[in-house]
Each structure stands twice: as C-alpha cells, then as structure tokens.
Amino acid sequence: MMTERLFFTHDHLIADVEVLECTPREQQFAVVLHSTPFHPQGGGQPFDTGWLGDSRVLKVVQEAEHIVHYVDQPLELGITQARVDAERRVLHTRLHSAGHLIGNAGENLGWMPIKAHHWPGEGKITFIPGESAHAIDAGALQQQVNQWINADLPRHMLLEGDTRAVGFGELPVYACGGTHVQTLGQVGQVKILSLSEKKGTLSVRYTLD
The missing domain is CATH 3.30.980.10 (Threonyl-trna Synthetase; Chain A, domain 2)
Structure with a gap:
C-alpha cells in the first residue's frame, strides 16, 4: 500500500499518524507510516525533518511505494504524533x-x-x-x-x-x-x-x- 501524502491536500505540519513498520537500518531506524505530512527528497525539493513522537526525523526518502522516515530512536507500532520542522x-x-x-x-x-x-x-x-x-x-x-x-x-x-x-x-x-x-x-x-x-x-x- 502506498504511503498517503498528507501534504498533497493540506499544509498542516502536525498530524496524528500510524506507525506500520520500524526496523533498524545503518545505526538508525526506518519507519513506514500509513500517511505522512513529511515531504521526501525528490522533485527538486529536499526532505523535511522533524519528529515522530520523541524520535527525531533525520531523513525522509521515497522507497518503492513507501515514504520511509529515518529516525534516531525506535518507535512502537500504532498511533503517534508527527511534527514537521516548520522553519x-x-x-x-x-x-x-x-x-x-x-x-x-x-x-x-x-x-x-x-x-x-x-x-x-x-x-x-x-x-x-x-x-x-x-x-x-x-x-x-x-x-x-x-x-x-x-x-x-x-x-x-x-x-x-x-x-x-x-x-x-x-x-x-x-x-x-x-x-x-x-x-x-x-x-x-x-x-x-x-x-x-x-x-x-x-x-x-x-x-x-
């Protein structure tokens, strides 16, 4: 299932999101959400950073049909709050x-x-x-x-x-x-x-x- 791009339809920088996957990857953790307000790198635009719960979002990339969020500490599956770095x-x-x-x-x-x-x-x-x-x-x-x-x-x-x-x-x-x-x-x-x-x-x- 493709990650829903919340930034396609609104400009909100804070949203409740569902964590579907969180896997260790190269000293970080790769997180897949059901939907995301985070823009991945692509289309001439750099990726967003910010937070998922208490985890810092360091990089956001498109990988196949998923938008993958690389964070500094693991997240439990389920609902958490996404906060995009506004500046x-x-x-x-x-x-x-x-x-x-x-x-x-x-x-x-x-x-x-x-x-x-x-x-x-x-x-x-x-x-x-x-x-x-x-x-x-x-x-x-x-x-x-x-x-x-x-x-x-x-x-x-x-x-x-x-x-x-x-x-x-x-x-x-x-x-x-x-x-x-x-x-x-x-x-x-x-x-x-x-x-x-x-x-x-x-x-x-x-x-x-």
Whole structure:
C-alpha cells in the first residue's frame, strides 16, 4: 500500500499518524507510516525533518511505494504524533514556489522548463528554447516574478489519482508533488542571480532575499 501524502491536500505540519513498520537500518531506524505530512527528497525539493513522537526525523526518502522516515530512536507500532520542522519546510516551500514562477516567466518568453532544483543556496531552473523563444534577460524575469508576487496570486491544486498539478492564479499549472505557499505574497523577495546558456540550454539561478 502506498504511503498517503498528507501534504498533497493540506499544509498542516502536525498530524496524528500510524506507525506500520520500524526496523533498524545503518545505526538508525526506518519507519513506514500509513500517511505522512513529511515531504521526501525528490522533485527538486529536499526532505523535511522533524519528529515522530520523541524520535527525531533525520531523513525522509521515497522507497518503492513507501515514504520511509529515518529516525534516531525506535518507535512502537500504532498511533503517534508527527511534527514537521516548520522553519525548514517554510524555506523549501518558498523556494519551490519561486521556482515555479521563474518557469512560468520563462514560458511567457517561449522557453520550456525541463529541470528544476529548489535547494537552499542552489536554486536553478533549466530551460530549452521553444519554437517562438525570445531573447531573455535577468531583468525581464525579475520584473515578471515581482509582478506576480505583488499580486499575491492564490494557489490552486488539481488532484487526479496519485498525481497533482499546482498553479497560481491564472498561470499555467505544473505537475508537481512539492510543497507550495498558499498565496504568492508568502514567497517574499526572489532574486534572479544569473543566466547562462550552454549546449542549447538556459540555466537561471535564483535565491530568496
């Protein structure tokens, strides 16, 4: 049975969860839950950390159909409380949402996003030119992203089975399993750091002020 991803449908950082498995693994303990608010590493976003009961969640990864939580001490099977580290989650959420906006801004100029990396200090979106690609510069991207953030566009999500699409306002949606702000004003100040073209691709590096 696939682990239910609670972060697909809500932003709660505290939840009662059911521990299904807890097995020793490499001086830690691998925990499988029926459902989880913890985002695993993947989709360009780092994993959440936090707590399961009194156990510290050190790493969260997708392994086959399960999301596995690596903790520092064993847990009993049954119900416990999950608490996601709010400061870490908020930063990742802001970075991921900013990355979507850069992707949308690039598409407006005829460039197609093909890869995204939303890690702190390493934010980068990679594009390839579409048939109608226009000249692109950091200033134009910055102005468009700022405009959408200032408009505080609301998030909307479309769920179909195990897939989810995320967008803001009337902007095109992206299929995405990551976490996102509720409205774009929560992103804060995005800073476009650099643009570089190499072998037919365009890389846009960004950070948050």
